[in-house]
Amino acid sequence: MRAAICEELGSVTVRETEPPVPGPGQVLVTVEAAGVNYVDALFVQGRYQIKPQTPFIPGSEVAGTIDGTRVLAMCGLGGFASHVAVPAEAAVPIPDELTAAQAATFTQSYSTALFALKERASLRPGETILVLGAGGGVGLAAIQVAKALGARVLAAASSPEKRRAALEAGAEEAIDLSDVKKAARDWSSGGVDLVYDPVGGSLADPALRALREKGRYIVIGFASGDIPSLPLNQVLLRNRAIIGVDWGAWAMANPAEQRPLLDELLAMVAKGTLAPVAPRTAPLASAAEILDDLLGRRIVGKVALIP
DSSP states (O other), X not given: OEEEEBSSTTOOEEEEOOOOXXXXXXXXXXXXXXXXXXXXXXXXXXXXXXXXXXXXXXXXXXXXXXXXXXXXXXXXXXXXXXXEEEXXXXXXXXXXXXXXXXXXXXXXXXXXXXXXXXXXXXXXXXXXXEESSTTBHHHHHHHHHHHHTTOEEEEEOSSXXXXXXXXXXXXXXXXXXXXXXXXXXXXXXXXXXXXXXXXXXXXXXXXXXTEEEEEEEEEOOOTTSOOOOOOHHXXXXXXXXXXXXXXXXXXXXXXXXXXXXXXXXXXXXXXXXXOOOOOEEEEGGGHHHHHHHHHTTOOOBOXXXXX
């Protein structure tokens, strides 16, 4: 089979290798598309808390077929290849409304959004939410899920192209990063109810200050590369809350709860409540370039590799 292999940290090489042999309880997926996520880039750089031994094949999310049946699956590692073995229960049928590329870039971003907004932050219809990093795949998914749950969405993104993508995904307004606090307060008449932050870094402080009384700050990740130190007096003074979200660890520890969450999302797709943005597609040979662009935050939306 053909695969993008990390033989030493910091790089991937696309070459032929032996296909995986499914173990007990596993099935072999013929991969049609592999989603590229920030965590995949961290694995290759050796910057993730889990550090697989080299050589390994990155790629945590795929869509393809099993004996002609269309499925999507989370595989942890091994996705950047023409074939991957996954537990049988991890293979989920794909609704007709999703292409293979959409399905391969769906589970992680949309599950994170629904888990964060519904289970962790208890988003209520009519509430306002500021989504940071709104032009990336995680941000676009958050916009769509928040809208589906009845929220009003303000998007913040670094470029006109990313802001345009956020508006097309359903945000009511999109702002640049020059004065996030003032812009969010003006838009929401005093402060937003929630902040969805997959970026961290220097945006965290002004975004926290953009929250109204009893606002909730949702920590998703640190795509900027910098883990911020937040002023806790700003949490105390207005009865705000900071909520941590680690969907990946939760999903692995609670598969019986993750499957209904994913089924809920796929039902939203089937009903037309969610319309995932079509990702950019690229050949598997472009894996190294795409991972580098992802780390450099040069990607708008999502990318799927086609083996």
